[in-house]
Amino acid sequence: MYKNQYILTICAVLGFLYTLFFYYQNSKLESIKTLKAYTVIEQGCKKSRGGSSVHIKYNNKVYYIRLAIAECEKYPVGTEIKLNYNKQFDYFYKPDGLTRDKRRLLIIGVIFILSIVPWKKIIKIKA
Numbered sequence: 001m002y003k004n005q006y007i008l009t010i011c012a013v014l015g016f017l018y019t020l021f022f023y024y025q026n027s028k029l030e031s032i033k034t035l036k037a038y039t040v041i042e043q044g045c046k047k048s049r050g051g052s053s054v055h056i057k058y059n060n061k062v063y064y065i066r067l068a069i070a071e072c073e074k075y076p077v078g079t080e081i082k083l084n085y086n087k088q089f090d091y092f093y094k095p096d097g098l099t100r101d102k103r104r105l106l107i108i109g110v111i112f113i114l115s116i117v118p119w120k121k122i123i124k125i126k127a
Helices: 002-031 099-116 119-126
Strands: 036-044 053-058 062-066 080-086 091-094
Touching: 002 080, 002 091, 002 099, 053 080, 062 091
Parallel strands: none
Antiparallel strands: 036 053, 036 080, 053 062, 080 091
């Protein structure tokens, strides 16, 4: 195994555990269904990928809710957005059927599998 493969494998495992943690937390939030409406105080819809968010205020603290561009544009300042709040870890979650977390787990799983493949042996056999 290459030295870089070890690093990639460790990063993939850590990323997988991180994403699995949020998948578990968000699945608990989705099963409880405690959606509440919060008023948008600021909207930041950027054309760059992953840069869009709306801001809400809760308990005198401003929270940034990251959204896709099309989703962000649906919530101008003053409108209400329905969110779940995780008290234990102090973050908001917009229910999406866990699609984001499932997609991340799949991608990191593929990276992990590719990182443990013994590429030296495969390349040596073909040569």
